[in-house]
Amino acid sequence: MYTQSMDLPGQVLLAGDSPEEQRFQARVDADAKIEPRDWMPEAYRRTLQRQISQHAHSEVVGMYPEGNWITRAPTLKRKAILIAKVQDEAGHGLYLYSAAETLGQSRDQMMAALNSGKAKYSSIFNYPTLTWADVGAIGWLVDGAAIMNQIPLCRCSYGPYARAMIRVCKEESFHQRQGYDIMLALARGTPEQKAMAQDALERWWWPCLMMFGPSDKDSTHSAQSMKWKIKRVSNDDLRQKFVDVTVPQAELLGLRVPDPELKWNAERGHYDFGAIDWNEFRRVVDGDGPCNRERLAARVAAYEQGRWAREAALAYAQKKARRETA
Amino acid sequence: MSEKEWPLWEVFIRSKQGLDHKHCGSLHAPDAKMAIQMARDVYTRRSEGVSIWVVPSAAIAASDPDDHESFVEPMADKIYRHPTFYRLPDDLEHM
Numbered sequence: 063m064y065t066q067s068m069d070l071p072g073q074v075l076l077a078g079d080s081p082e083e084q085r086f087q088a089r090v091d092a093d094a095k096i097e098p099r100d101w102m103p104e105a106y107r108r109t110l111q112r113q114i115s116q117h118a119h120s121e122v123v124g125m126y127p128e129g130n131w132i133t134r135a136p137t138l139k140r141k142a143i144l145i146a147k148v149q150d151e152a153g154h155g156l157y158l159y160s161a162a163e164t165l166g167q168s169r170d171q172m173m174a175a176l177n178s179g180k181a182k183y184s185s186i187f188n189y190p191t192l193t194w195a196d197v198g199a200i201g202w203l204v205d206g207a208a209i210m211n212q213i214p215l216c217r218c219s220y221g222p223y224a225r226a227m228i229r230v231c232k233e234e235s236f237h238q239r240q241g242y243d244i245m246l247a248l249a250r251g252t253p254e255q256k257a258m259a260q261d262a263l264e265r266w267w268w269p270c271l272m273m274f275g276p277s278d279k280d281s282t283h284s285a286q287s288m289k290w291k292i293k294r295v296s297n298d299d300l301r302q303k304f305v306d307v308t309v310p311q312a313e314l315l316g317l318r319v320p321d322p323e324l325k326w327n328a329e330r331g332h333y334d335f336g337a338i339d340w341n342e343f344r345r346v347v348d349g350d351g352p353c354n355r356e357r358l359a360a361r362v363a364a365y366e367q368g369r370w371a372r373e374a375a376l377a378y379a380q381k382k383a384r385r386e387t388a
Numbered sequence: 389m390s391e392k393e394w395p396l397w398e399v400f401i402r403s404k405q406g407l408d409h410k411h412c413g414s415l416h417a418p419d420a421k422m423a424i425q426m427a428r429d430v431y432t433r434r435s436e437g438v439s440i441w442v443v444p445s446a447a448i449a450a451s452d453p454d455d456h457e458s459f460v461e462p463m464a465d466k467i468y469r470h471p472t473f474y475r476l477p478d479d480l481e482h483m
Contacts, residue, residue, distance in 0.1 A: 099453050149433070156430050160414045163396070169416060170393050226413075233434075372418075376394060379419035 064120035064208060065113045066275035067182040067347050069283050069297065090291050095221040098164035106290055109283075110220050111165045113292065115172045118158035119183035122176070123357050125151045127191040128200060136194060143240050144197065150237065154230045161222040177362050185343060186273050188351030195248050195255075195262035201241015203263075203270045203308065209234045210304050211274070219291035242311070249315040256316070263312065264320040271335075272343045274301040280340075305333050396445040397423040399430075401437035409441050417442075 083103050089096070096102055125148050132148065135141035159169055175181035186204055191197060212234065215227040248259035275281060275297045287293035305324075312319050323336035345351065394416040400409040412431050417423035423442040431437065451459055467473050476483065 097453065099450065101454070146433075149429075153430050153433065156415060157413060163414070168393060229413075372394070375418040375422065376392060379422075382419065 064184045064211070064273075065116040065182075066184060066273060066297075068109075068113050068116065068287070069275040069281040070347065087289070090219045090289075093291075094219075095224065096219050097221045105286075106292075107165050109287065109290070110223065110292060111162060111167050114158055114162040114165070114223055114226075115167070115175070116182050116184075118155045118162060118172065119176045119181050120187065121151050121155035121158060123183045123187045123361060124204075126357050126360055127187055127189070127353075128197055130191050131194060131197045134194070135197075140244070147201070147237050147240060150233050154233070157226040157229055158223075161220075161226045164222045173365065177358070177365055179349065179358055182347065184273060185346040185351060186269050188346050188353045188357060189265070189269050190353050192265075193258050193262060195245070195258040196266070198241050198244030198248060198259065199262035199266040201237050201239075202245050202311070203241070203266050204273070205234055205237040205241060206308060207270050207273045207304050209238060210300050210307075214294040214300075217291070217294055223292075245315055245317075249317060259315065260317050263317050267320050268338065268342075269346075271301055271305070271338055272346075274298075274304065276340070276343075277338075302332055305335050309333055394418050397427075397442040398445050398448060399423075399427040400441040400443070401427075401431055402439035403437055405438055409439065412436075414445060 082101055086096075086101065086103060086106075096106075128144060128148050128151075132141060132144055135144050159172060162172060163169060172181070176183070186207075191200070209231065212227050212231050216224055216231055218224045218227065245259050245262075248255040250256075278284060278296045278298045281297055284293060284296060288296075309319055309324065321336045323334065325334050327334045346354070349355075395418075396414055396416055397420075398414050399412055401412045402409045415423065415426050415430055417426050420442055424440050427440045427442055428437075432440070
């Protein structure tokens with residue numbers, strides 16, 4: 063998902079078995095929330111630091127593909143909606159950075175990790191938004207997938223993360239509905255508009271399925287995260303659920319999901335779907351997707367160009383404080 | 389040059405006139421005035437609040453979770469502080 067690279071090899075942190083850890087696990091098993099000042103295993107802390115900061119980075123980088131269309135939104139109404147949505151994403155990033163900070167890493171450390179290219183964020187935001195329909199597809203599919211992942215995170219064992227997720231989920235529904243609304247308008251429009259919607263679905267479908275991360279059998283990190291109740295539903299289960307709810311939504315639009323193997327399986331009560339190109343997934347996560355460099359460059363430029371404003375605001379606050387004490 | 393982080397503020401929001409201010413999160417801001425302005429943008433985009441307090445995080449003193457046993461639990465065995473402790477006749481009214 064927004065933190066899909068957590069499940070890649072090399073991320074595994076094993077829990078120990080000390081009396082403190084046993085007490086900690088007992089609290090987690092009893093569904094008690096863990097709060098910032100409570101004792102927690104170092105591996106739990108580091109896992110959450112990585113996961114929450116990755117999640118925050120995804121919200122922030124997620125503004126770029128959509129921000130690309132703010133100046134070119136087809137109507138003033140769509141433009142106002144898109145600005146509100148992108149502003150929400152900035153807010154989601156802030157909620158999450160705050161939650162990550164409670165674990166003892168500073169905002170500057172996280173920003174530096176993102177800007178240096180060291181920190182991961184969701185692979186999905188490394189795909190380009192070529193047409194206006196992509197803005198619709200992102201709201202419908204990307205935010206739809208995000209909701210599916212974030213609802214179980216509202217019950218995550220770490221209190222600040224769970225609370226941030228509750229706030230995010232309340233806002234996310236608007237994002238998905240405005241996306242579907244864009245798709246609906248295009249699908250009911252001229253043949254060219256409908257073709258544009260179809261094209262967007264074709265380009266976003268597979269990257270969206272990759273958002274849920276590696277298959278359970280390749281997801282080395284999942285078991286520990288499940289035990290700690292950081293993660294509550296497996297990657298494959300979430301992905302299946304996404305396919306099951308999204309296919310009828312595509313049918314309602316009169317659009318075709320680009321998967322020849324997609325078929326309802328009455329016996330399983332689920333859709334069967336084709337194989338995901340995991341090589342593409344790896345490539346994009348490792349920095350070689352269509353827009354990785356562009357996204358990072360935009361992020362660094364925004365950070366550097368904002369530096370004078372951050373410094374001036376702080377200098378002004380300090381000057382005022384000095385005058386008040388003088 | 390080495391960067392200096394803006395200080396951290398805790399944000400409390402009164403959701404409706406007549407209710408308490410409730411902690412809702414934190415943010416970085418150079419001073420109180422900007423902290424309030426940013427809190428408005430971050431935490432009340434959908435009219436979630438009618439009033440905002442911000443407090444420097446560094447100014448908050450907190451109880452220690454490790455003291456839980458000696459600090460909070462002594463209250464748990466004083467069940468006579470609760471009205472339900474008292475078994476009174478069923479035909480007693482207005483009490």
